[in-house]
């Protein structure tokens with residue numbers, strides 16, 4: 001009797017396993033659902049210049065200036081604070097949605113005493129624009145919001161496309177005070193050097209043999225990677 005049943009039992013078991021694994025899918029945490037239309041990720045949400053966006057603006061600042069290894073990353077989580085995801089930031093209790101001046105994160109980045117201010121030296125302090133973005137985002141309700149920023153692959157000059165991307169996503173970890181991996185990205189000359197030796201495109205496109213950048217962060221969107229590739233192909237000029 002077992003001779004008849006065991007192949008059938010094996011078939012059923014394999015079918016169950018296949019069914020289970022085929023249902024597994026990766027969560028999409030880069031593009032959160034439109035809050036007005038839960039479940040639908042196909043809507044394009046145009047960026048409103050008066051709104052601060054967590055996914056587009058706040059998270060890149062935190063990733064490049066605060067969630068460094070040894071600080072507020074997912075492994076060290078200094079003060080129990082992991083600044084790499086929306087959920088961990090909100091669950092930490094350091095953001096009081098709607099009230100920046102009573103949020104510990106905002107207090108820490110604006111502390112008048114340089115010894116207490118975050119990020120601590122030798123890291124560079126946040127710029128006034130970055131501080132304003134975080135303040136507006138908290139005052140506007142600290143939502144996990146995202147917008148579809150216009151990115152034009154036909155625009156690939158250093159001043160209008162490359163430098164703003166690097167300032168936002170890379171400079172916090174690659175500057176005169178903190179040159180991770182021996183790499184600085186705070187002047188045209190330093191950026192052109194890693195562009196010309198292949199490491200700029202290799203790291204951001206996650207090519208084999210390069211450490212994926214931004215370190216610990218979300219991959220840049222395809223449009224930004226295309227802009228970098230075209231700028232390099234046209235000679236990595238200071239244009």
Ligand code: HEC
Pocket residue numbers: 063064065067068069166169170171172173174180181183194199200203204209210211213214215216217
């Ligand atoms: C959170 C900090 C952080 C951010 C943000 C970051 N990097 Fe890095 N980067 C590092 C660290 C750490 C290393 C050294 C990694 C290693 O050697 O494995 C590194 C190394 C590199 C290297 C040398 C890699 C190699 O394979 O030789 C390049 C080039 C680089 N980063 C470019 C970038 C660019 C471009 C961005 C922005 C798109 C960026 N990084 C954002 C932390 C960061």
